[in-house]
Amino acid sequence: MSRKATTWPPHPKGYFAIGAERMSKSLNLGNLMRSAHAFGASFTFTVGATYKAQEAHADTSKSQLHLPHYNWATLDDMALPGGCKLVGIELLDDAIDLPSFRHPLRAAYVLGPELGSLSEPLIERCDYVVKIPTSFCVNVAMAGAIVMYDRMRSLARFADRPIGEGGP
8 A cells, every 4th residue: 555645844836035134143044044944945045144154053954055045245136036026024014914915936035134124225126025013023033934934824735723722
């Protein structure tokens, strides 16, 4: 009797990448890269970071052995694959609430720096700007994990949630 191989966790169609602009803390990048690896990202990136991904010691999954990482010095250097939508994650009044956002099949999510916001030129380049509905900004790596979880939850095939509490 043959069994079908199952894949866990379920992966959505399409692909995604995640990165940040002007990151200055290697631990945050390491945490973001580790989460990206766990959620099935196709690549990670930085734009204008003040250090290289090799310094991201918090990446205990060694994601760079499993997926590419791009260190783009400037926004002009950033080269995304054709058809890939750039999605800024920023706590702006006119941004789309994450729970109401339909994720593109091909997306690159970009977060702002630890002590600031996405630059105006980067926001202008974004196809969408999305906000996580929080009272104040959360850690860069935490925000990235929330966005990747929301993508997986909305685009991968999971059983519907039960009406009552608990599992199926």
